Every structure is written in C-alpha cells, then in structure tokens.
Amino acid sequence: MSLPHAILGLLLDRPMTGYDLKLLFDKELNSFWPAQMSQIYRELGNLEAKEWVDSRIEVQESRPDRKVYSITGVGKQVFQEWMNRFPKSLISPCRDEFALRVFLGGRSARDEMQFQLRRFIREKQSEVATFTLLEKNYETMAKKNTDQAMYRRMTMRRSNIVAEALILWAEDCLEELEKKA
Amino acid sequence: MSLPHAILGLLLDRPMTGYDLKLLFDKELNSFWPAQMSQIYRELGNLEAKEWVDSRIEVQESRPDRKVYSITGVGKQVFQEWMNRFPKSLISPCRDEFALRVFLGGRSARDEMQFQLRRFIREKQSEVATFTLLEKNYETMAKKNTDQAMYRRMTMRRSNIVAEALILWAEDCLEELEKKA
DNA sequence: ATTTAATATATGCATAGTATAATAATGAAT
DNA sequence: ATTCATTATTATACTATGCATATATTAAAT
Known part of the structure; x- marks a missing residue:
C-alpha cells in the first residue's frame, strides 16, 4: 500500500516521467522499497485515474515523447494524510x-x-x-x-x-x- | 518461490498439519519468512498435487480431523536440489x-x-x-x-x-x- | 449469557509484485 | 553487420501475498 505514496512523495520534489521515477527508485530507494518499471507505470495510471497526479506530454524529436507527471492538490492532501498517520506496527514483514x-x-x-x-x-x-x-x-x-x-x-x-x-x-x-x- | 521449499524443509523433520506448520512459521520463521494460514494451506494443496508431499487423515473426536502431511521421496529430491542450487544474488528485496x-x-x-x-x-x-x-x-x-x-x-x-x-x-x-x- | 481462544481446514477476492516483450529511435561497442 | 545500451511507454500474463470469512467443537474467560 506504500508504492503510490512513495511516488506522490517523490513528485512533490519535481514533476517526473515514469522513467525518471524508475531511475530514482533504483538509485536511492532500492534497499527499502524496490519497484519494477511495470509497477511504476501501472501505479502512475492508477494515480492519474484518481486525479492524485496529472500529466502533460513533452514532445521530443529523436526520442519517444515524455509523459511528465505532476502531483495535484488532492494528491498533496492524500500524501500528507498518509504521512500523518503511521501504521500501528512499525515492523514490516521481510522475506529473506x-x-x-x-x-x-x-x-x-x-x-x-x-x-x-x-x-x-x-x-x-x-x-x-x-x-x-x-x-x-x-x-x-x-x-x-x-x-x-x-x-x-x-x-x-x-x-x-x-x-x-x-x-x-x-x-x-x-x-x-x-x-x- | 521459497515457500514450497520452506514447507518441504520443515516436513523433513516430522509430518505436520497445516496448523502445525503455521505455528512453526509464526514462532520461528516469522522474522525472515512470514506466511499466512491461507498461503500454507494453498501451498500444501499444490505440493500434494505435484506429489512432493502426501497426507493421511487422523480422526479426532472433540476436534476437527487432522490432515497430516509427509514429504515424499520425490519431495526430498526436489528439496535437496533447491538446497544445492543457491540463487545468483544472495540479497533479497525487502520493503520497509x-x-x-x-x-x-x-x-x-x-x-x-x-x-x-x-x-x-x-x-x-x-x-x-x-x-x-x-x-x-x-x-x-x-x-x-x-x-x-x-x-x-x-x-x-x-x-x-x-x-x-x-x-x-x-x-x-x-x-x-x-x-x- | 456471551465472547474469546484454541484446534483445524479451506475458499474467494483483491492487491501487489515479477517477468517479458512490443514499440521506437539513436549511438556506441563488438 | 549486428548487438547492446540508453531513453521512453505500455501491455499482458503469471505468481505471490494478504485479508476476510465459513465451518466445527470445546473450554476458559468476561
């Protein structure tokens, strides 16, 4: 249940494409919240459907167009609510x-x-x-x-x-x- | 992919019911391989279909009948093969x-x-x-x-x-x- | 009197995560 | 010449996990 909130939290910094997010996840979040490409793109779709994020297309010539996602006002609220309500237990199940x-x-x-x-x-x-x-x-x-x-x-x-x-x-x-x- | 092998490994010690296994998982494996009831029973079903385990019913009067699972010869082989082949990377993804x-x-x-x-x-x-x-x-x-x-x-x-x-x-x-x- | 805990098995549904490939263009390396 | 790496998005299928619930009985606790 945390992936959508992780994405919202990262989009607070700056608007990003799914690809940008994947690079960030791999570099900085991988040790405590890894995410696959397919997961990120699917989640961005869900978030857009809920209107917690919106997107604009940036046309590029030599590369595929970029779909840049930004967090909306509602998205900011949802994120803040999540941030303010910590789970009952702070211990996450971990499979090793x-x-x-x-x-x-x-x-x-x-x-x-x-x-x-x-x-x-x-x-x-x-x-x-x-x-x-x-x-x-x-x-x-x-x-x-x-x-x-x-x-x-x-x-x-x-x-x-x-x-x-x-x-x-x-x-x-x-x-x-x-x-x- | 490790739950079936975890169950096989535990059944090497002694035949057990799904309930017995759940108690063991909760007590001793929880910190590195938690498992839900529903997961254990479903997996026992899968293992039995593959004939890696078999079961016998132990009738009880005051309690529901026990379905006691044992590992089969094939099951032992499958487990040993898994034990002998470690994954390429020993680092498991962990979400916290x-x-x-x-x-x-x-x-x-x-x-x-x-x-x-x-x-x-x-x-x-x-x-x-x-x-x-x-x-x-x-x-x-x-x-x-x-x-x-x-x-x-x-x-x-x-x-x-x-x-x-x-x-x-x-x-x-x-x-x-x-x-x- | 009623609820909860313990023993015991099983199913259904929703969410989450993995794997892979299709599409598309460019440039660098083999 | 061809493969691989990078940038970029999307789709599909499969596997795994989590949560709730149904069934059944007994005994202890509230």
Missing part, C-alpha cells in the same frame, strides 16, 4: 531467502554453507560501498540545513548499518564453521 | 514502510518523527527479547552437536543483530533531531 537457507542449512554440506557465506559477505560489502556514497552525497546536501537531506541521509545510514551488521554476523558464522572443521 | 517514511520525512513535523522513532525502538526491543529466547533455546539444543540446531541458532542471531543495529540507528537519529531542536 538467504536467511531461510541458513535456517534449513542442516540439510546442506558445511563447506557449501561456508562458500555461500563468503559470497554473501562480498555482496554485502558492495552494498556498503554504494550506500556510503549515497550517504556522503546527502551529507553534503545536508549542510544547506534542509530536513529533507537529513532524513534521506538517515535512511542511507540505516541501510548501511544493517548491511554492516550482516557482514559481522556472516563472519561470525564462518568462524564457527571453521572451528568445527 | 518505516524506512520509506523516514526517507520522505522532510514532509513531516520533527516532533512527530521523534515520537515515531521512539515507538520504533520499543517495537524492536520487544523483537530482540523474542529472538534472544529462541536463540537460547537453540543454544541448548546445539549442545547435542547437531548441525540443524547450530544453523537455526545462527538464523536467530541474524534477526537479533539486525534488530539491535536498528535500535542503535534509531537512537542516533533521535539524538540528531534533539540536537537540532
């Missing part, structure tokens, strides 16, 4: 296949689990590198003292510390498995 | 509404965000308490030196350290907001 595989890991060979844990660490390390860059970007922006940059930096920090905690966890697991061998 | 709300937090009043961060910390602390209990249970079981208990303890540890990292993060955010006020 790697965690499931570790849980069921007794059915796998130990050296296979060690191999996969090392792979997991490498993937998380590359995440940390990405998050750190984004965090620094927002740090620079935050010097202008806007709350927005501060909150976005906090979110990147969140993704970062979770990834770092998982690296430490995986390293602990590896150590235990190596001790057993 | 609270993180999204912080990201969009510039549109909210600071004291509201502080209130919600405090609420978030309390919820995470209660998670930590739950995970710690489960972790200790598995620690006791792990003394019998079975790999299964070790891996399950590792998974609980994972949920625990993520929750603890998020508490520290939220406390940092709170501090920064308080400094600004």
Whole structure:
C-alpha cells in the first residue's frame, strides 16, 4: 500500500516521467522499497485515474515523447494524510531467502554453507560501498540545513548499518564453521 | 518461490498439519519468512498435487480431523536440489514502510518523527527479547552437536543483530533531531 | 449469557509484485 | 553487420501475498 505514496512523495520534489521515477527508485530507494518499471507505470495510471497526479506530454524529436507527471492538490492532501498517520506496527514483514537457507542449512554440506557465506559477505560489502556514497552525497546536501537531506541521509545510514551488521554476523558464522572443521 | 521449499524443509523433520506448520512459521520463521494460514494451506494443496508431499487423515473426536502431511521421496529430491542450487544474488528485496517514511520525512513535523522513532525502538526491543529466547533455546539444543540446531541458532542471531543495529540507528537519529531542536 | 481462544481446514477476492516483450529511435561497442 | 545500451511507454500474463470469512467443537474467560 506504500508504492503510490512513495511516488506522490517523490513528485512533490519535481514533476517526473515514469522513467525518471524508475531511475530514482533504483538509485536511492532500492534497499527499502524496490519497484519494477511495470509497477511504476501501472501505479502512475492508477494515480492519474484518481486525479492524485496529472500529466502533460513533452514532445521530443529523436526520442519517444515524455509523459511528465505532476502531483495535484488532492494528491498533496492524500500524501500528507498518509504521512500523518503511521501504521500501528512499525515492523514490516521481510522475506529473506538467504536467511531461510541458513535456517534449513542442516540439510546442506558445511563447506557449501561456508562458500555461500563468503559470497554473501562480498555482496554485502558492495552494498556498503554504494550506500556510503549515497550517504556522503546527502551529507553534503545536508549542510544547506534542509530536513529533507537529513532524513534521506538517515535512511542511507540505516541501510548501511544493517548491511554492516550482516557482514559481522556472516563472519561470525564462518568462524564457527571453521572451528568445527 | 521459497515457500514450497520452506514447507518441504520443515516436513523433513516430522509430518505436520497445516496448523502445525503455521505455528512453526509464526514462532520461528516469522522474522525472515512470514506466511499466512491461507498461503500454507494453498501451498500444501499444490505440493500434494505435484506429489512432493502426501497426507493421511487422523480422526479426532472433540476436534476437527487432522490432515497430516509427509514429504515424499520425490519431495526430498526436489528439496535437496533447491538446497544445492543457491540463487545468483544472495540479497533479497525487502520493503520497509518505516524506512520509506523516514526517507520522505522532510514532509513531516520533527516532533512527530521523534515520537515515531521512539515507538520504533520499543517495537524492536520487544523483537530482540523474542529472538534472544529462541536463540537460547537453540543454544541448548546445539549442545547435542547437531548441525540443524547450530544453523537455526545462527538464523536467530541474524534477526537479533539486525534488530539491535536498528535500535542503535534509531537512537542516533533521535539524538540528531534533539540536537537540532 | 456471551465472547474469546484454541484446534483445524479451506475458499474467494483483491492487491501487489515479477517477468517479458512490443514499440521506437539513436549511438556506441563488438 | 549486428548487438547492446540508453531513453521512453505500455501491455499482458503469471505468481505471490494478504485479508476476510465459513465451518466445527470445546473450554476458559468476561
């Protein structure tokens, strides 16, 4: 139920096409709210039908025309209402296949689990590198003292510390498995 | 695509009803693979149609009859194949509404965000308490030196350290907001 | 007296998410 | 020469998930 509100929140900054939004989602929201192209375009259609956004066509010569979406007055209201009403529980369900595989890991060979844990660490390390860059970007922006940059930096920090905690966890697991061998 | 394999993996331990499975999911898998009743029963139906599990009815007098599912030979093979083939990426997409709300937090009043961060910390602390209990249970079981208990303890540890990292993060955010006020 | 909790299974509907491809033009790389 | 990458939108089909509800019985709690 949050994708429409995420899109409304992003359109508050500036009018954007579905393509623009997809780039933003991939770059900055991916670690806590990934969205597919098809989802974004469908949702923009829904939002326009509800008149929470409207659109104008920008003609281009060499490229397909751009359909630029803007948030409407009603859209702003709907977004603000959502922002003011937090859910009863702040814990979101999360499905993590790697965690499931570790849980069921007794059915796998130990050296296979060690191999996969090392792979997991490498993937998380590359995440940390990405998050750190984004965090620094927002740090620079935050010097202008806007709350927005501060909150976005906090979110990147969140993704970062979770990834770092998982690296430490995986390293602990590896150590235990190596001790057993 | 992992729910069927999660169920197969759990049925390797012992035959279970849909109800038994739901209790197990809620108690031990909830933090990394939550599942609804309706999902479990539907999936058991699918698995039985594929003959990866079979079932027998246990008649009860005072309660509705139990339909006890067991994993078949084919089911064991399918599970083992899944266990041996890890996905290309070990990072699962995760949607977290609270993180999204912080990201969009510039549109909210600071004291509201502080209130919600405090609420978030309390919820995470209660998670930590739950995970710690489960972790200790598995620690006791792990003394019998079975790999299964070790891996399950590792998974609980994972949920625990993520929750603890998020508490520290939220406390940092709170501090920064308080400094600004 | 009535509601709620626990045990037990199952279905229907709506929402959400994934996968893929069609269409269209350009420029860069192989 | 052909494939791939980028910019840009849309459609379709499929899978997964969530929420509510129906059925049935017993026992405990209000």
